[in-house]
Amino acid sequence: MTSGPLRKPGRTGVRIGGDRYQWLVAWSACVSTLRGPDVESNPVVAVGVEVDGVGNLDDVVVYRQAPPNTYIQVKYTVDSQHPVNGAYLTDPSKAGGPSILEKIYTAWKDLSKSGDPAELVLMTNRAPDPQDPLVSGRDARTRLLLPNASEGGPTSKKGVARHQWTTAAKMRGGELTQLLEVLRFDLAHDVKHVEEKAGLQMLASGLRGDADAVAVGIGWVEQQVIAGKRRITADEISDAVADLGLRQGQSRSILSIATLTPDPLAAEAAHHLDWVDRFDGVDAPHKRRPLPPATWEQLQDDIEAIPSHLVGATHVIVTGSMRLPTAFTVGATLRMVTNVDLAVVQRQDLWSTDTSYTEAVTPQIDTHQIGLGNDLAIVVQIAAPVHEDVLRFITEQQLPVDKLLVVSPPRGVNDKAISGSSAANALAFGIRNALRPQVRRYQSVHLFLATPMGFALLLGHRWNAMGPTTVVYEDLVHLGYERAFTISA
Missing domain, CATH: 3.40.50 (Rossmann fold)
Structure with a gap:
């Protein structure tokens, strides 16, 4: 039976959808606390939700052992009628209040008073506007608008847009560039995308990563918010994971290798290789050989250097997108004699080299x-x-x-x-x-x-x-x- 199109949700539906999206982002951050100092050089020690005293960047805060902390503004929409562009960022609110950009700027100024560096994130399921002079230049690897946003003189399209952003947010000269150096634009992250990323993070952190497990995590965050909990420590999250029955293994160092499409876990990897632009082909199915001047020999040099970037790691999960020769060669580079246990997600299941079996299967x-x-x-x-x-x-x-x-x-x-x-x-x-x-x-x-x-x-x-x-x-x-x-x- 084929169902018809869904009706547009009412205000309550929109609010619930937005809350769930925020709790999902928060749960993803909570999972990061499980990757302690044995696999992270600067581990996450706590997660804040709707934190007091940080202005408009209070939705989700990721606290690390040492600065910078990450302050995330989460924005949810039920459709894609209004993409992220200059108007979306600089127009006053419907009530006539400050714009999104001005609120972020004000919060950034307050956070900067301590002298500690901070990372800022605008995260939304809205897509970027491909026609916007500044947003269209967003770097897909870093999610920053720089360096593209700084190009062009004051009379260029980018220069005019920079002036408009600066004026609308009541910034001083040069402050826009400083803000854009630390403000990531995590755009077009729809609910399904964030759920899949959370599932991968959970598998990498020794948890179940199925959809039911993700839903359990989201529900737990919601309960913390209802109870008025604003800061959740790593120990509290670890205890909750045990109580919820989510633990199935141990945390692993992430080795990210992106050949076909960008890897959502690249930013969290102990080491990552981004080959997406080094392979020929218009899309993932056609990316099968290096794009000159890249060569197989250069790519193999990258693979053979992997062990030097994973010194001390004994349990590693390989994420990203690889074709078979790359996967085989990575496995051979980190073969059994290196004493590294390798894991990879295969059809939502974790395949690990340390999984036991009764007896070998003769082919x-x-x-x-x-x-x-x-x-x-x-x-x-x-x-x-x-x-x-x-x-x-x-x-x-x-x-x-x-x-x-x-x-x-x-x-x-x-x-x-x-x-x-x-x-x-x-x-x-x-x-x-x-x-x-x-x-x-x-x-x-x-x-x-x-x-x-x-x-x-x-x-x-x-x-x-x-x-x-x-x-x-x-x-x-x-x-x-x-x-x-x-x-x-």
């Missing part, structure tokens, strides 16, 4: 004799059968391959062949054990993958003591395959 291995050289080719196909495409590519490109090993799950290839983390580890261990004696007499292995992304990471993590050098290939779909990364024994 099915079919051998195709090729006779073009002295190397070995391996295709690991779990999600889809691709061995015929690989065979065709090897023969067309005359790769120096003696034979191809086609590795599949014992019950056949399908997109549900792996039921979860335990099954993934059992199969990865079984594949490694089955292949190790067969590859050792070769100097080079050509590896092709058709697996879930999480499995590629787990398999790479176990790809130790294999013997030969492994070359991992990227699937270019209609263009065949391309050498991506080379992994030493």
Whole structure:
């Protein structure tokens, strides 16, 4: 049965929707307190909700062990009729009071009196106006309007807009630039987006991250507000997590690798790689090879430098968006001998290399004799059968391959062949054990993958003591395959 369009909510519905959005943002901040000093250099120690004495930046306050604290103004709307632009920011309120920008400026001035640095955030589900001279230049990585907003002379479109913002907020000369240096514009964060980010944060912090768990967290924040609680400490949040039954593991250092789309957890990562603009392609499905002047070798240098940025980390969650060669190579770089436990979110489930299993799963291995050289080719196909495409590519490109090993799950290839983390580890261990004696007499292995992304990471993590050098290939779909990364024994 198909339902019709929803009616526009009344005032009560709008207010409830806005409150829930604010509690969701606050719960996301609460989860950050669980990532203590063992995984965060400057951990969050408390979260404020509707805090007194900080002006219009009181909706959510993130208190850290050392400054800067983060002051978040949360704005919710039920539709996208009015995007974030100069008018939205500088027009007086409906009651004729100060504009949003003036309120933020006034609060910033008061916060600055202490001399401590502060981070300011305007967070809303409203979208940015692509026609606005200043807002349209927002940097998607930092969420700041600078440096683009500072370009152009006083008579340029940006210069005129800067003057209008300065005048409307009653600022002094130069203060707008100072404000924009610390004011992030977190825009177009609809409820679903923030819920998904909160779920990822919860998984990274050792909690359940399903929709029901997120809802439980939101409800708990609401109860704190009803009870008049304005500042919630890390210990209180930790106790609540235990009481609510949300704990399922331990906090992990975040390694963010964004290849296809930006990673919402990049700002919270111990180390992050942003390759979105370094891959060719108009959208995520088409981003399959580096965009010149970027090369596979440069990207591999980035991956091989990861351990130096995670010194002391023993439990790591890999977030972001990766294709299979990248996931495998990251796993191989942080392989078992580094004593790092890796985890990744696979279809809302956490797959971790330290998940126990009863016994290894022995894969099915079919051998195709090729006779073009002295190397070995391996295709690991779990999600889809691709061995015929690989065979065709090897023969067309005359790769120096003696034979191809086609590795599949014992019950056949399908997109549900792996039921979860335990099954993934059992199969990865079984594949490694089955292949190790067969590859050792070769100097080079050509590896092709058709697996879930999480499995590629787990398999790479176990790809130790294999013997030969492994070359991992990227699937270019209609263009065949391309050498991506080379992994030493």
